[in-house]
Amino acid sequence: MTPAASYVALVHHPVLDKHGRVVTTAITNLDVHDIARATRTFGLARYFVVTPIEAQRQLVARILWHWTSGQGREHNDKRSDALARVTVVPTLADARAAIRAEAGAQPFVVATGARPRSGTWGFGELATPDGRPLLLVFGTGWGLAEEVFAAADATLAPVVGAGEYNHLSVRSAVAIVLDRLFGKR
């Protein structure tokens, strides 16, 4: 399991709202930037922003264009480097298909969440079978909908802090998960 054969997906649908309903969340600009920079820092292959709403995909495409081809490139080429690894797709199935095309094998899909669940894998236990690429899936809003967990190959244990409170932003959660799996210390 190497970072170079690993991928991140940030899902905006299907995710939960605070009442547990399945919704589509809006793109947050800093989710695009922060997770791209973490993906690049830890050497992952690609970061998929997943949203079924075409206008939202166009918004991400404009952000990417600004920083990789437009005026932003001149201002900060470290951001350009990071954002060059971002791809925006309508569904998680599209992300899986893109990985299969790029890496030549079906990704081993690992869902993440903040709430305790049965059968989660500890960070030290996680390994992809048969050299398959890894796809780490993160949810926006109040977390991934149940159907994403049901379709995943595994679920990672939540990041736990000092007590009951573990309401990290998804940006923070991605940073910690990538550091735990791939950081050097």
Place this chain on the structure above:
Amino acid sequence: MTPAASYVALVHHPVLDKHGRVVTTAITNLDVHDIARATRTFGLARYFVVTPIEAQRQLVARILWHWTSGQGREHNDKRSDALARVTVVPTLADARAAIRAEAGAQPFVVATGARPRSGTWGFGELATPDGRPLLLVFGTGWGLAEEVFAAADATLAPVVGAGEYNHLSVRSAVAIVLDRLFGKR
């Protein structure tokens, strides 16, 4: 060294711009939220937002008021919990004084940065002497100015990823540092 006797400061002055000049950066709304949530998740005592600009301190005060007393409290009380631990101060000296008043001892001040430096402490080596409280200092912009490193009691090693690129957002860096020091896995 316990999280309950540990503090985070996010410094907006003195920090560097991309040309290495000492500047004052603007408040970023999500820095307030994300770092408050990470501080709360890992059980730290308090998070200081440091800016010498009064209008910027008032902006942070308004954000805090909205989420801890205003309409935001009803919308999301997890954010209220986290933001209740945020204090905005003009200088790092004010943060140190507040900690001394609250904890009864001068904090052991640990600066952080993304660039390699000589004499940095590894994450496993960090310990505060004589039970003093810990103050972890993070810089916005292109990182803390040299004078902050010079005045600190210690400097933490940078978070290192897969290669040369380690341009994490400060939000991601705080999350990873708190997890490395205080996270359970």
